[in-house]
Amino acid sequence: MATTKRKVTVYLDPEVARAAKVRAARLDKRDSEVIEEALRAHLGIAALDEAQRLSKLTEDEALELANAEVHAARRERRKRR
Numbered sequence: 001m002a003t004t005k006r007k008v009t010v011y012l013d014p015e016v017a018r019a020a021k022v023r024a025a026r027l028d029k030r031d032s033e034v035i036e037e038a039l040r041a042h043l044g045i046a047a048l049d050e051a052q053r054l055s056k057l058t059e060d061e062a063l064e065l066a067n068a069e070v071h072a073a074r075r076e077r078r079k080r081r
Contacts, residue, residue, distance in 0.1 A: 012020070024034040040046040055062060 020031050020034050024031045057065065
């Protein structure tokens with residue numbers, strides 16, 4: 001997670017805001033922490049962070065692998081046409 005934070009104003013349905021506030025209180029966290037965790041999970045950022053944490057690849061190796069997979073997928077797609 002990033003160490004610097006940026007203030008953002010969002011408008012939430014009152015029920016969603018209340019649910020976030022209740023969950024934050026139950027977990028002894030700030031509302032913003034609960035909302036950020038939910039957004040990270042929904043956007044897949046949490047999964048990416050976890051995969052990165054578990055990976056033994058360097059950043060360059062991971063980028064090279066991802067690039068190779070994109071090219072392989074494109075080749076497959078072209079074959080199907």
